[in-house]
Amino acid sequence: MPRIPQLAIVGSINIDLIARTATLPRPGETIGDGAFNRLPGGKGANQAVAAAALGVPVRMIGAVGNDADGELARATLVAAGVDTSAVRTVAEPTGVALIGIDAAGENQISVCPGANSAVTVEADALGAGEAVLVQLEVPMAAVVSAARACTGFFAVNAAPAADLPTEILERADLVIVNESEFAAIPALSGALAATGQRPGPLVAVSLGADGAKLLRDGVEIARASSRATEVRSTVGAGDAFCAALVAALLSGAEEGEALAAACAVGAAAVADERSQPELQPLAAYLVR
Template identity: 55%
Template sequence: MSTRLPAVTVVGSINLDIIATTDRLPTAGETIGGGVLQQQPGGKGANQAVAAARLGGSARMIGAVGDDAPGRLMLAALSGAGVDTADVEVLDGGATGTALIVVDRDGENQIVVCPGANAGFSLEGVSFGPDETVLCQLEVSLPVVLDAARRSTGFFVLNAAPAMDLPAELLERCDLVIVNESEYQLIPALAGANLVAVTYGKDGSALLERGRRVAEAPALSVPVASTVGAGDAFCAALVLAIRAGLPYGRSLAVANAVGADAVGDPSSQPALAPLEDYIARATESSVASR
């Protein structure tokens, strides 16, 4: 029997990713030659919306692009992946957000984000249905994220990246927060949050309820092409799996499998199989469930 996947609305960033691939990452003040340059669609919000759609969910994107060539390219990429873009604003005179990314031969990266239109939109006129799962990140302004939390009456998820101090109101509203290990350490208030998913790279992932570990799943060992889109694919998969009713441990295992596929793809918006395929791979024997 197929798993019914929820409708996910992503409120977040839409960027043009300019990626330089090099043998190693430069140190401060250092110039490295021999890089290979490419441009592709990105932004944490757009990456998560595309991943949700490619996994088989119904995905809606709320964000903004500039009235420029990169903006048109980003909208085409979202629509081509099956994402509803009706609520993406096109800001007159604004520039589409841009991320400057350096990736080394092991897939590690350095990223500088220039927000552009991501910093200039609001949720005026936007509404969320009671059955909509809303997923936000912190590459858009905190007031927009707070507004989304207040407007949403359904399941509300925050990918708290990049890390910053979070208002108590926002944390209390979150049904789920998703972070990596360093972000968890940088946001002490997460220790008291309702439910937090933490990724640990090669050490897998875990779910914590008010600081108490309630589920975990190991990482999969795979060749790494790029880690740029892996965290976003993990977020989309975990949200879909939990909202589809899978136990916590199995949901983590499914999300880990999706993240493993994502690191093998150099794209910020990697090709993914339907979520059903990853559910089949994630056997109960490989996870610690609640």
């Protein structure tokens, strides 16, 4: 497999406070007999750890607080093989996600961004030709700055769903969403060709147990199924899917096989209760 270029991930770093109960509470309802866990998370950190596990040389651009949570999050990234030299320590506390998970692996998540609100990307933050993957748990200004600074492959995981500036859509090579995010961002369902010379971005839509599809200017160009597996948690599955799709495309995989590999990685992730699941190198998921 060709050497994968370096990937910079611009995104959130959180500590996940996870309550696992038989069912998720309805409004005003209290559910007892839960099991609690405290684990490193955040969409950016999850994607960075997954990319590193898949064999991608990856560095993280983000922020944590000057607190024990920040130390834990940073140490976890380093242990996973992620370069954290661009992770800043700021006055705000490390971000926190409150996560409820039921027996079927479905979840409810409330995010308190904390230090993630202080993430910035300077004009010289990215190397020549460096690939970039961003999410929307950091300020949109940081996403726009990353798009302007990036001279390599630029991917956007548009989650949580938000309207994407035209500048982002015109710069992106790949936009990744799930079904609800796709529905919430109307621009993704039509032709996204820039007013200039290049076509619109590739749009990947994850479909949960039904796999995923790839669109170009609103036209489906590939589809892949998901492997049947026991579902322990869906919290980190989307992030693992994103990291794998970007890694596979950077490795030179054809679009359909890259999508299939990403679905295989996503299936492996839902079988792990952690937000940062254990994964094999990318070659184990690519069928060529």
